[in-house]
Amino acid sequence: MTIDMDVMAPLMFGGLVVFLLIGFPVAFSLAAVGLFFGFVSIELGFFTSAYLGNLPLRVFGIVQNDLLLSIPFFTLMGAILERCGLAEDLLEGTGQLFGKVPGGLAYAVILVGAVLGAITGTVAASVIAMGMISLPIMMKYGYDMRIATGVIAASGTITQVIPPSLVLIVLGDQLGKSVGDMYAGAIGPSILQVLLFILFIAGVSIFAPHKVPPLPDEALTQRGWPLIWRVAKGMVPSIVLIFLVLGTIFLGLATPTEAGAMGAVGAIGLAWANGRYSWTLLRQAMENTMRITAMVIFILVGATVFSLVFQGVDGSLWIEHMLMKLPGGATGFLIAVNIFIFFLAFFLDFFEIAFIVIPLLAPVAAKLGIDLVWFGVLICVNMQTSFMHPPFGFALFYLRGIAPKEVRSSDIYWGAIPWVILQLVLVAIVIFWPESVTYWIDRGTGVDPSTVRIEVPLPDLPEDDAPPIFK
Numbered sequence: 478m479t480i481d482m483d484v485m486a487p488l489m490f491g492g493l494v495v496f497l498l499i500g501f502p503v504a505f506s507l508a509a510v511g512l513f514f515g516f517v518s519i520e521l522g523f524f525t526s527a528y529l530g531n532l533p534l535r536v537f538g539i540v541q542n543d544l545l546l547s548i549p550f551f552t553l554m555g556a557i558l559e560r561c562g563l564a565e566d567l568l569e570g571t572g573q574l575f576g577k578v579p580g581g582l583a584y585a586v587i588l589v590g591a592v593l594g595a596i597t598g599t600v601a602a603s604v605i606a607m608g609m610i611s612l613p614i615m616m617k618y619g620y621d622m623r624i625a626t627g628v629i630a631a632s633g634t635i636t637q638v639i640p641p642s643l644v645l646i647v648l649g650d651q652l653g654k655s656v657g658d659m660y661a662g663a664i665g666p667s668i669l670q671v672l673l674f675i676l677f678i679a680g681v682s683i684f685a686p687h688k689v690p691p692l693p694d695e696a697l698t699q700r701g702w703p704l705i706w707r708v709a710k711g712m713v714p715s716i717v718l719i720f721l722v723l724g725t726i727f728l729g730l731a732t733p734t735e736a737g738a739m740g741a742v743g744a745i746g747l748a749w750a751n752g753r754y755s756w757t758l759l760r761q762a763m764e765n766t767m768r769i770t771a772m773v774i775f776i777l778v779g780a781t782v783f784s785l786v787f788q789g790v791d792g793s794l795w796i797e798h799m800l801m802k803l804p805g806g807a808t809g810f811l812i813a814v815n816i817f818i819f820f821l822a823f824f825l826d827f828f829e830i831a832f833i834v835i836p837l838l839a840p841v842a843a844k845l846g847i848d849l850v851w852f853g854v855l856i857c858v859n860m861q862t863s864f865m866h867p868p869f870g871f872a873l874f875y876l877r878g879i880a881p882k883e884v885r886s887s888d889i890y891w892g893a894i895p896w897v898i899l900q901l902v903l904v905a906i907v908i909f910w911p912e913s914v915t916y917w918i919d920r921g922t923g924v925d926p927s928t929v930r931i932e933v934p935l936p937d938l939p940e941d942d943a944p945p946i947f948k
Contacts, residue, residue: 493510604630631674
């Protein structure tokens with residue numbers, strides 16, 4: 478029996494799915510499937526052993542990629558800020574500031590979640606910090622349990638979209654786009670996400686105010702200038718750190734790696750200013766950074782093995798032919814891809830999706846004329862739902878881990894559903910309104926350098942005085 482090369486790509490993809498369903502680690506699943514089908518393809522004559530000789534070069538290319546060096550820097554920054562007390566100051570001050578407004582604590586959680594997302598870049602840090610501080614207060618003063626748990630989990634996932642998101646760094650690398658453009662493109666969806674969350678709480682406060690009551694007078698321990706000073710003391714260092722990290726990238730003063738290094742130093746400075754810095758804190762942050770960085774590199778190496786063999790058996794053509802025939806053109810492609818990624822996120826982490834799926838989809842998106850920055854930001858918006866999916870969302874696990882025992886798991890899961898719907902609404906907005914992403918990207922002068930001609934007029938000299946070149 479002969480095996481046609483046309484079936485190799487579907488078999489590879491199916492084999493990977495089987496490994497993942499078994500529960501085998503993703504990095505090793507990718508490498509094992511890639512190597513197995515690579516040796517089979519050599520035996521069947523689909524390509525020679527010299528083709529697999531490209532593998533060491535690709536692995537060394539990963540290790541030498543300066544852009545990926547920004548991942549441990551941003552991870553270290555987030556791990557330090559997670560423990561430096563900044564979240565506590567921001568939440569307590571902002572909660573007091575909005576306390577008299579129905580839904581005020583929820584507004585505070587959303588706004589602080591956005592700020593924490595911009596300075597930490599980690600969902601775990603945001604959800605755990607806000608859950609430990611805000612959830613007991615919300616429970617004490619009569620907030621609906623599903624509203625309280627939902628807003629805390631959802632506000633923590635804003636971190637995925639708001640720069641300096643690790644997801645955007647990885648997507649920029651996989652799509653071949655600059656991180657600066659990815660960060661700029663994410664500004665619009667980040668603002669829209671915060672506004673959607675605020676509008677939802679505003680709607681609840683209007684139609685069901687008993688679910689989000691204002692704080693009583695005895696809970697408002699500070700007023701006036703002391704309260705404003707407390708909020709400013711938490712906000713101003715955060716804004717300075719955000720500019721240090723993002724502003725230098727947008728202004729072209731630093732690369733993402735350099736900005737990440739400055740952010741890590743700034744995080745250490747904030748921890749020291751808050752009196753929380755210690756060698757124990759730094760060691761724990763570095764251990765966390767080491768684990769995440771090692772996980773990313775192992776997944777990326779496994780994905781490289783898989784993708785090399787997949788390309789060798791014309792897997793890219795199989796994906797292209799399958800997706801190019803979808804009805805609706807580019808819009809139909811985007812809708813189908815986002816539905817696929819939404820369900821894939823039930824089972825896979827965002828790093829795994831970025832390294833496995835994006836390299837297969839990006840060439841098709843480019844052939845359909847889709848702006849790859851828009852495409853990347855759209856996928857990033859979609860992948861934040863992976864943290865909110867009941868019952869597998871990591872944000873829900875983080876919240877369950879720190880919530881009091883009287884908080885039922887069913888309330889956490891049901892409370893997440895409206896926020897997942899809001900995140901999907903944002904996906905639809907970004908699909909049908911691409912300017913929400915592209916408006917923020919610097920498109921340059923729009924002049925093609927290859928069409929530029931420089932004409933130097935010849936000097937008007939007498940024939941006898943002209944240099945030989947002009948005669």
